[in-house]
Amino acid sequence: MSQDQVPEIVVGRLPLYLRMLEFLKKEGKPITSSQELADRLGLSSAQIRKDLSYFGEFGKQGTGYNIDYLLKQLRQILHVDRVWDVVLIGAGDLGRALAHYQGFESEGFRLVAIFDNAPKKIGAPVGDLQVQDVTVLPRWIHEKRIRVAILAVPAVAAPAVAAKLVELGICAILNYAPITLNVPPSVRVYHIDPVIGLQKMAYYL
Amino acid sequence: MSQDQVPEIVVGRLPLYLRMLEFLKKEGKPITSSQELADRLGLSSAQIRKDLSYFGEFGKQGTGYNIDYLLKQLRQILHVDRVWDVVLIGAGDLGRALAHYQGFESEGFRLVAIFDNAPKKIGAPVGDLQVQDVTVLPRWIHEKRIRVAILAVPAVAAPAVAAKLVELGICAILNYAPITLNVPPSVRVYHIDPVIGLQKMAYYL
Numbered sequence: 001m002s003q004d005q006v007p008e009i010v011v012g013r014l015p016l017y018l019r020m021l022e023f024l025k026k027e028g029k030p031i032t033s034s035q036e037l038a039d040r041l042g043l044s045s046a047q048i049r050k051d052l053s054y055f056g057e058f059g060k061q062g063t064g065y066n067i068d069y070l071l072k073q074l075r076q077i078l079h080v081d082r083v084w085d086v087v088l089i090g091a092g093d094l095g096r097a098l099a100h101y102q103g104f105e106s107e108g109f110r111l112v113a114i115f116d117n118a119p120k121k122i123g124a125p126v127g128d129l130q131v132q133d134v135t136v137l138p139r140w141i142h143e144k145r146i147r148v149a150i151l152a153v154p155a156v157a158a159p160a161v162a163a164k165l166v167e168l169g170i171c172a173i174l175n176y177a178p179i180t181l182n183v184p185p186s187v188r189v190y191h192i193d194p195v196i197g198l199q200k201m202a203y204y205l
Numbered sequence: 206m207s208q209d210q211v212p213e214i215v216v217g218r219l220p221l222y223l224r225m226l227e228f229l230k231k232e233g234k235p236i237t238s239s240q241e242l243a244d245r246l247g248l249s250s251a252q253i254r255k256d257l258s259y260f261g262e263f264g265k266q267g268t269g270y271n272i273d274y275l276l277k278q279l280r281q282i283l284h285v286d287r288v289w290d291v292v293l294i295g296a297g298d299l300g301r302a303l304a305h306y307q308g309f310e311s312e313g314f315r316l317v318a319i320f321d322n323a324p325k326k327i328g329a330p331v332g333d334l335q336v337q338d339v340t341v342l343p344r345w346i347h348e349k350r351i352r353v354a355i356l357a358v359p360a361v362a363a364p365a366v367a368a369k370l371v372e373l374g375i376c377a378i379l380n381y382a383p384i385t386l387n388v389p390p391s392v393r394v395y396h397i398d399p400v401i402g403l404q405k406m407a408y409y410l
Contacts, residue, residue, distance in 0.1 A: 079408060096298045196224070198309075201353070202283055203216050
């Protein structure tokens with residue numbers, strides 16, 4: 001099935017399945033079932049079987065899923081069976097927290113550089129990296145053929161930085177700025193926003 | 206329609222509509238349409254009309270939506286026409302970034318306290334707050350009848366802290382720890398995880 005024929009909501013659940021399978025593998029399990037995944041993730045087993053069926057047959061009725069095999073397949077489907085170089089724009093509290101985050105590399109992403117435009121931040125060490133002047137961002141993206149960026153700048157700066165990233169060939173932006181970015185349809189934006197999550201939960205309070 | 210009859214995916218889009226309506230209002234617009242919302246949000250206008258129809262009639266064919274009215278209705282539906290007190294657990298880089306985040310209060314949430322268990326962090330100022338010893342968390346939650354918490358602690362500490370929060374009566378947890386939390390069905394968890402977003406986008410790369 002071609003990429004665009006799979007509903008986006010289904011694609012959005014694949015990383016959750018991947019994470020849960022990794023967790024079960026760490027627990028030492030070789031096999032799982034749609035029921036076990038469903039119970040752990042708070043979904044229905046039918047939903048999980050239907051989601052996976054978009055991509056092929058990964059288990060047999062009654063025998064469950066081989067965890068190693070399903071992990072490998074899901075990583076291929078999500079294109080994280082390789083490691084994507086990622087640039088991070090913004091070296092404030094949030095940027096520094098992200099630079100210290102240990103969970104990227106095992107999941108298909110490597111933070112290769114962090115940028116800011118504040119003179120007092122440029123040159124400062126952040127984890128294993130050193131904050132670069134944002135003026136050298138174009139060279140980095142071009143030379144390393146980077147396609148993925150994380151945006152951790154204030155809302156007021158985000159539209160201009162995003163426009164620049166798109167111009168430089170970035171195709172996927174993880175956006176922490178509390179603002180909707182206007183980008184061409186060919187560019188994916190995933191918006192991380194604490195308020196969206198809080199408001200969704202407040203509905204159920 | 207009762208709360209549980211609305212699909213969760215629909216509820217999850219309401220905060221996006223709210224945010225976009227606030228943005229259009231700031232632009233000075235009094236009226237919008239499902240088509241304008243759709244264009245700005247990258248959804249279909251039929252989807253937006255269908256989502257809103259779960260909750261009532263908010264506009265007339267041909268005249269569009271009155272932005273002030275729809276904002277008010279959506280805030281009521283999401284229960285953010287009041288302000289929820291929120292506690293934040295974890296005063297590392299991420300906790301500090303969240304404590305400095307200016308966007309909570311206008312959207313229905315007020316960060317009232319930040320907690321950590323590290324002696325060298327306790328007492329330190331973070332924005333308008335001061336880091337409290339996590340041992341006083343039960344008293345805070347009880348006295349202020351707090352129902353919402355943000356978890357910004359390392360993955361290894363998250364399960365125990367989450368269990369404690371649930372025991373203390375917290376009903377909604379915004380979880381930044383890169384781990385799936387096991388909580389009773391009555392407790393909502395919204396998991397904020399950069400890897401999930403990056404992996405979803407990688408599918409389209």
